[in-house]
Amino acid sequence: MSHPSKVKGSKFERDCVDAAVRHGLKSERAWGSDGRSKGWQEVVDMMIERHRYQNKRRRVLPAIMIPEEGVCGRILRADNGKALIVIPYEDYLTLLELERDHYAASTETSNPAATR
Numbered sequence: 001m002s003h004p005s006k007v008k009g010s011k012f013e014r015d016c017v018d019a020a021v022r023h024g025l026k027s028e029r030a031w032g033s034d035g036r037s038k039g040w041q042e043v044v045d046m047m048i049e050r051h052r053y054q055n056k057r058r059r060v061l062p063a064i065m066i067p068e069e070g071v072c073g074r075i076l077r078a079d080n081g082k083a084l085i086v087i088p089y090e091d092y093l094t095l096l097e098l099e100r101d102h103y104a105a106s107t108e109t110s111n112p113a114a115t116r
Helices: 004-022 091-112
Strands: 027-029 047-049 052-053 074-076 084-086
Touching: 004 027, 004 047, 004 091
Parallel strands: none
Antiparallel strands: 027 047, 047 052, 074 084
């Protein structure tokens, strides 16, 4: 049987894919958490629409990463690093839905023959 941490991580990946699908987004998980099984990079665990993600689950996250009550998210940056944002996953899925819908609408507008 798999190591408990591996089981917990795999369940987290499946839960993330299921949540994306509930939002109407195309999502799939790489078999064995290895992106190479889907022709992706090894570190990729799942894909939502055309975006690739690596999933990490920990028993406890550092407090600095958890957004405070009353804010939408938390923006973090290390010295000489890129800024990153931490927002609730459901909020992010909503943003992906909006992106998908905007892309679909702009494609229809730019190519009227495609709607015929």
